[in-house]
Amino acid sequence: MKHVEVFVVGGGPAGLCAAISAAESGADVIVAERSSILGGQLIKQTHMFFGSEKQYAGTRGIDITDILIDKLNEMDNVKILKDTTVLSVYEDGVISIEENGVYKKIKPERIIIATGASEKSLAFPNNDMPGIYGAGAVQTLMNIHGVRPGHNVLMVGAGNIGLIVSYQLMQAGVNVKAILDASPTIGGYLVHASKIRRMGVPILTRHTVKRADGTDSLEKATIVELDEKWQEIPGSEQELDVDVMCVSIGLSPLSELLFQSGCEMAYIREFGGYVPLRSINLKTSQDHIYIAGDVGGIEEASSAMVEGHIAGLAVAKSINKVHENYDLLYKDYHEQLASLRAGHAGDHIRSGLEKATI
Amino acid sequence: MRIQEHPVLDFKKGKEVEFTCNDKTIMGYEGETIAAALHASGVKVLSHSSENHRPRGFYCAIGNCSSCLMEVDGMPNVRICTEPLKAGMVVLSQSGKGEIR
Amino acid sequence: MLEKTGIASEEQIASSFPSMERLEKGPVAVIECFQRIPCNPCATSCKKGAIVPFVDINDLPDLNHQKCNGCSLCVFNCPGLAIMVVDYTYSETQVSFKLPYEFLPLPLEGSTVMGLDRNGDAICDCDVLKVTNSKVMDRTPLVTVAVDKKHLMTFRNIKVVQDGR
Numbered sequence: 001m002k003h004v005e006v007f008v009v010g011g012g013p014a015g016l017c018a019a020i021s022a023a024e025s026g027a028d029v030i031v032a033e034r035s036s037i038l039g040g041q042l043i044k045q046t047h048m049f050f051g052s053e054k055q056y057a058g059t060r061g062i063d064i065t066d067i068l069i070d071k072l073n074e075m076d077n078v079k080i081l082k083d084t085t086v087l088s089v090y091e092d093g094v095i096s097i098e099e100n101g102v103y104k105k106i107k108p109e110r111i112i113i114a115t116g117a118s119e120k121s122l123a124f125p126n127n128d129m130p131g132i133y134g135a136g137a138v139q140t141l142m143n144i145h146g147v148r149p150g151h152n153v154l155m156v157g158a159g160n161i162g163l164i165v166s167y168q169l170m171q172a173g174v175n176v177k178a179i180l181d182a183s184p185t186i187g188g189y190l191v192h193a194s195k196i197r198r199m200g201v202p203i204l205t206r207h208t209v210k211r212a213d214g215t216d217s218l219e220k221a222t223i224v225e226l227d228e229k230w231q232e233i234p235g236s237e238q239e240l241d242v243d244v245m246c247v248s249i250g251l252s253p254l255s256e257l258l259f260q261s262g263c264e265m266a267y268i269r270e271f272g273g274y275v276p277l278r279s280i281n282l283k284t285s286q287d288h289i290y291i292a293g294d295v296g297g298i299e300e301a302s303s304a305m306v307e308g309h310i311a312g313l314a315v316a317k318s319i320n321k322v323h324e325n326y327d328l329l330y331k332d333y334h335e336q337l338a339s340l341r342a343g344h345a346g347d348h349i350r351s352g353l354e355k356a357t358i
Numbered sequence: 359m360r361i362q363e364h365p366v367l368d369f370k371k372g373k374e375v376e377f378t379c380n381d382k383t384i385m386g387y388e389g390e391t392i393a394a395a396l397h398a399s400g401v402k403v404l405s406h407s408s409e410n411h412r413p414r415g416f417y418c419a420i421g422n423c424s425s426c427l428m429e430v431d432g433m434p435n436v437r438i439c440t441e442p443l444k445a446g447m448v449v450l451s452q453s454g455k456g457e458i459r
Numbered sequence: 460m461l462e463k464t465g466i467a468s469e470e471q472i473a474s475s476f477p478s479m480e481r482l483e484k485g486p487v488a489v490i491e492c493f494q495r496i497p498c499n500p501c502a503t504s505c506k507k508g509a510i511v512p513f514v515d516i517n518d519l520p521d522l523n524h525q526k527c528n529g530c531s532l533c534v535f536n537c538p539g540l541a542i543m544v545v546d547y548t549y550s551e552t553q554v555s556f557k558l559p560y561e562f563l564p565l566p567l568e569g570s571t572v573m574g575l576d577r578n579g580d581a582i583c584d585c586d587v588l589k590v591t592n593s594k595v596m597d598r599t600p601l602v603t604v605a606v607d608k609k610h611l612m613t614f615r616n617i618k619v620v621q622d623g624r
Contacts, residue, residue: 034421035440046366048538048599050498052516058500058536060366060597118422128425130402130415137419137439145394146361146369171562172361185462190494191539193465198616200579203465216413217402254422302497343495343517365563366598 004030006315007095007108009086009257012040013301014293014308015114016068021312022112023075025323030108031078032097034085039065040116042301044139046171047164050189051302054336061301062143068305089113089261093288110288110315113258114308117251117272117294122156125211127247131218135165135248142172150244154221155179156209157248160300163192165246170199177240180207182226189345209245210237218243253295261289270352271297277358280334281314282307285358290315297352306336359398375445392438392449393419393426404428404438408454429456466577467491472612477524482547486529486557490520492541504536531557535599545611553605555588556614560602565590566619574606575616583610585617 006022008015011033023029037043045061056064072078084099095106119134121127131150133141135157138149153174155166158181166176179196184206186193193203210224210232225236252273259265263276264285275297276284283290292311293304310333313323323329341349361369372388379396386395393416396404403413404426416426421440430436430449434456438449461467467475475491476482488509490501495517502510502520509526510533529544540559549555566572566587574583585604592600606614 036442048500048536048597050496050538052497052499053503057498058504058538062367118420119418121417128407128412128414130404130413133416134418134423137417140419141394141397142361143367145390145398146364146367146371147394147398148359148361149397150359171365185460186465189496189539190461190465191492191496191537191541194461194467194491194577195540197465198575198577198579199618200575205463217415339516340497342515343497345496345517363563365561 004028004106004108005319005321006030006110006112006312007032007106008112008114009089010040010114010116010293010295011035011038011080011082012114012116012293012304013042013064013068014116014295014304014311015040015112016065016072017305017308018112018114018292018312018315019078019308020068020071020075021309021323021329022316022321023072023078023312025313025316025326026321027077027316027319029078030081030106031072032081032084032086032099034083036083038069038080038082041136044136044143045164045301046143046168049302051300051340052336055302055305055340057302064301086257089257089289091260091262108288109319110290112290112292112311112315113295114292114304114311115254115257115295117253117298119247120250120252120272122209122247122249124209126213129212129214129218130216131214131243132212132245132247135161135246138244138246139165139168142168142174148172148174150242151175152177152242153244153246154209154223154240154242155246155248157181157246157250158183158186158188158193158203158205159248159250160188160192162246162248163188163196165248166196166201167192170196170201174244176201177242178223179203180209180223181205182208182230184228212245218245221245251294251298253298255295258284258289258291258295262286263289264358266356268297268352268355270348271356275352275356277356279358282311283314283318287318297349297356299349300340303337303340303349306333306340309333310337359400375443377443377445377447377449379449380451386443388445389442392428392430392441392443392447395443396438396449405451406453427456428452434458461493467493469612472577476545476612481524482545485548486544486546487524487527488522488529488531488533488542488544490522490533490537490542492520492537492539495519498538500536500538501533501542504532506530506532529557531601535559535596535601540599543615547608547611549605552608553586554608554611555603555605557601557603558617559599560617561599562619564619564621565592565600566602566617572604573618573620574604574610574614575618576613577615579616581618582613583607585614
């Protein structure tokens with residue numbers, strides 16, 4: 001059994017920033033990433049990020065990964081394990097991992113779980129057909145593998161992911177026939193919406209998918225309008241000839257390890273599903289387990305990075321590895337988070353935090 | 359289906375290799391996922407569901423949902439959306455939960 | 460309503476434009492950003508101090524059109540691509556617009572492209588005056604087109620018409 005100081009599960013923006021801050025504080029850190037590439041969802045984000053300079057606003061997501069990896073490579077107290085899946089986090093604090101096909105057990109002093117989130121699916125007849133993908137899947141196909149998903153797309157969901165992926169589809173030469181949202185208003189940033197509208201892509205609010213049809217794969221989708229009570233308006237059905245449907249109706253935290261390890265969990269709608277209860281320093285109900293990023297509640301990459309830094313600092317301090325600028329950084333990171341969450345766009349986050357903070 | 363020119367990205371591909379899917383020879387690039395290589399050559403149906411034989415493709419493309427399980431070089435239940443392609447791979451649709459031989 | 464359609468109203472657009480007096484002095488930025496979101500690269504990229512530094516990053520950009528010289532640094536720094544530079548003095552009959560354009564193929568200088576309104580509908584032809592794509596722009600090229608002055612408030616986007624489309 002290996003002894004380790006800080007073990008970070010997940011090499012996305014939250015995990016990488018947690019590793020940076022914990023290592024800068026003097027802790028020995030291991031980062032386990034199940035994929036062969038670091039960066040999590042950042043590696044598919046070809047657009048410029050929002051937020052402020054401190055969260056790399058104006059920089060493309062794909063470039064932010066490189067910035068974080070470069071920082072980690074400068075430190076010799078960080079070990080990065082790629083192609084390494086964390087299989088379990090047991091209640092006694094033992095972790096088991098599969099590292100390139102080899103099974104190992106580790107007992108870290110502290111664990112930071114930064115496993116992110118996955119796409120929700122939508123229920124409608126034939127929703128299991130090939131051609132119907134999560135929006136992130138289409139992003140992976142296009143931006144990582146350089147493969148177009150199809151020719152004509154129906155985007156279901158006008159949150160930031162739906163709007164951004166629609167724009168990226170157009171950049172890849174794929175036609176987006178329409179973007180739907182069941183809500184009466186567009187959920188994503190309106191500048192993203194305006195950008196896609198002036199390309200001629202319709203955004204239909206109060207609309208949803210009624211059914212999908214096709215022989216072996218998607219050939220057409222039937223959409224329908226909803227009334228103020230979210231009920232289908234009879235006779236408002238329209239058929240669209242599409243070979244790709246992107247389901248972008250929200251994410252849910254990948255919380256299996258947290259459940260297994262015995263952390264106290266709660267279903268918090270504002271956060272997208274089950275999340276662990278946590279202190280303001282991101283410690284769960286278990287003293288040795290911390291969280292960072294979307295696994296604690298669906299938000300944005302900018303806040304995931306700041307949370308990563310907070311968790312990294314806090315975790316290191318808890319094993320007496322205190323960053324020389326701890327107080328300054330602690331204050332700054334919390335101010336950054338407050339700033340990101342202060343506006344209307346952060347209403348649901350603040351509401352969720354009231355329920356999740358212990 | 360492959361993007362030749364992109365306004366933001368540069369796609370660096372490994373070497374072109376041959377593999378088979380259900381006995382059909384397909385070209386792909388070494389190191390890309392099997393799902394990407396199949397999709398690029400127009401293969402969208404990866405298997406059929408065990409009870410009602412409904413066509414199945416991938417859904418999340420990142421290893422979370424288990425929609426894309428196929429048999430690769432004799433090993434069943436491989437998530438082809440995360441499995442990197444190698445020359446000469448033999449990819450087969452599996453029926454149901456696959457057999458461990 | 461912007462939140463329902465994704466398209467700003469005529470009043471909102473009019474409020475982003477400077478006075479005719481300022482338009483007649485030369486190039487100036489027009490920022491169409493109406494929602495409070497955490498974002499401030501426009502202010503941090505402005506070297507003239509024309510965009511007031513944000514106190515709260517959720518604030519809407521506050522652009523002083525008199526201080527602005529239309530340099531277009533904010534145009535390619537805005538993550539929402541919400542800014543364009545308008546030059547009403549381009550000619551007697553035409554106004555020029557400098558837009559961020561992140562698509563291929565980039566239009567060729569001297570060619571004609573389709574001009575679109577905020578709904579994505581074609582409203583005119585435009586002459587492509589200039590295309591810049593330098594390293595500092597980080598893959599957000601700027602395309603400058605000349606458009607008939609009557610489209611000042613409605614023109615917002617271009618479409619490169621390709622053979623066979």
